Amino acid sequence: MNRRIFVLALGLGVAAFVAPRVALAEDHLAEAISHTKEAIDHGKQGHADVLVTHAEAALKHAEAAEKAKKNEHTKEGITHLKASITEGNKKDAKAATGHAEEALTHLEAAQK
Incomplete structure (x- = not known):
């Protein structure tokens, strides 16, 4: 019985440690998508x-x-966002928009 409780506690500890990082990554990804849509x-x-x-x-x-x-x-x-910023700084909205769309x-594919 003690072994089962130990394994359960260990499993819950690992889940509690890993879950916030995954959730945080998804929140950042959602924010990145939102800002990218605004940029477009x-x-x-x-x-x-x-x-x-x-x-x-x-x-x-x-x-x-x-x-x-x-x-x-x-x-x-990230690569295309950097390219979008570079083109936007050159005042080339069309090229910057193309990179933002890419x-x-x-980013949306990363969410799946």
Whole structure:
């Protein structure tokens, strides 16, 4: 009986340690997706400066999600967010929007 209680306690301890990191990664990913959508909306309106603001916020959340839980789609999304920021800083809203849309595709795939 003592062995069962020990195994149960150990299992619950591991679950309590791992669960918050996974949940935190999902929260960051959701925030990254939200900011990326905002960046795309503003990019389509030609507001490169606002696009950059949202893309930078999305990048911070995507990097936090990647740190909490490694994922190739998140990593690719980060690459496109950085490219979006670079193009947005050049005032090229169309190119920046294209990269933001590609980032969104990867970030949404990382959620699945």
